[in-house]
Amino acid sequence: MNILLLGGAGFLGTNLAESLARNSRDRITVVDAKKEFFHLKKGNVIFKESQLNSNTDFEKLINDHEIIYHLVSTTVPTTSNQHILEELDANVLMTAKLLDACVKTGTKKIVFISSGGTVYGKSSNCPLSETMETNPITSYGVQKLTIEKLLYLYYEMYGLDYRIIRMANPYGPYQRPNGLLGVVTTFVYKALKDEEIVVYGDGSIIRDFIYIEDAITAMIKITFGEHKDKLYNLGSGYGTSINQVIKTIESCLNKSLNVSYIPGRKVDVPINFLDMTRYERNFGLLKGLTLNEGVLKTSDFMSEYYGI
Structure with a gap:
């Protein structure tokens, strides 16, 4: 094919x-x-x-x-x-x-x-x-x-x-850590490089x-x-706040992150996570990595790929 x-x-x-x-x-x-x-x-x-x-x-x-x-x-x-x-x-x-x-x-x-x-x-x-x-x-x-x-x-x-x-x-290997897309990937990259992480709003926004x-x-x-x-x-079917992402990265990498909070944006909806019932009905349970496991794999990839 x-x-x-x-x-x-x-x-x-x-x-x-x-x-x-x-x-x-x-x-x-x-x-x-x-x-x-x-x-x-x-x-x-x-x-x-x-x-x-x-x-x-x-x-x-x-x-x-x-x-x-x-x-x-x-x-x-x-x-x-x-x-x-x-x-x-x-x-x-x-x-x-x-x-x-x-x-x-x-x-x-x-x-x-x-x-x-x-x-x-x-x-x-x-x-x-x-x-x-x-x-x-x-x-x-x-x-x-x-x-x-x-x-x-x-x-x-x-x-x-x-x-x-x-x-x-989605997040993980080959995603560009440029801050435009990919909160998890960008935050892990900045954490590894000890760079400042900028969060729009108070970090309570929830995503999947x-x-x-x-x-x-x-x-x-x-x-x-x-x-x-x-x-x-x-998606994963679960909602995770931006602050929870930060805490997870801190725990996985065993370091405190330098986080700055700035005013939120109109384009950011407060909460969004997806119902996976239709997918699971047709294909079975999506047995994905936990956020902790995904952060560790993303960190390992970036350490090798970018030499950090």
Whole structure:
């Protein structure tokens, strides 16, 4: 089988390609505009450097691939409201053209990574299930939700099979510790380097954190499962506050962290963690690492990878 990872040279894509290459003989093609963070040396993994936007010739790019992972995103939740028109073109219009190409080339299935952290908005009725109302408060969430609706539309109109994964907050190896995404990864990195950690608000915000290997295992099960459900939450199913994350890192690394608290942001909902009932009904219990275990594995990876 030929599998294509669009936007696959980053955090999710690198871990996904590594897992697919390790556990199957499928031919895996990774397409991305960036390549400096992609280090896989596997015989069945091919890397192609290419821009992915509304001008891309997707028919040529995706031809002869049965399964496509849509991992492309040009924005992050906290800054997406600043460039709404540009982001709509770069993400939503691009996806519409990709879906047209999927229909024309006979793609069997497309898997889209949506956002469990943003599509539900300010709802405090946690854990959040797939059937709850979606009222995103960021352009990022609106774009993700719009793409979800496009996938449903193309399924109804043309029979293009799809899976949507509303991802929580994955962390672990190959995630860039730059502070834009990935609280756990960034905080562990800064802790190892004895750098200041900046927290928006008072640290009481609650999020759902999942170790990347656990997320990838679940993603692959969702991809190849033949259940009728096409939309899945994917997280640990538990809520953890930012202050709890800090305490966990301090305990795991046996050191006190230098933490500064600054005013909160309007784009940060107070609480968000996901209901995993649908996934567990179809695939069984997701036996993931605890936050303590994940922090230790992330720390070990960073110590070796960055030499700290």
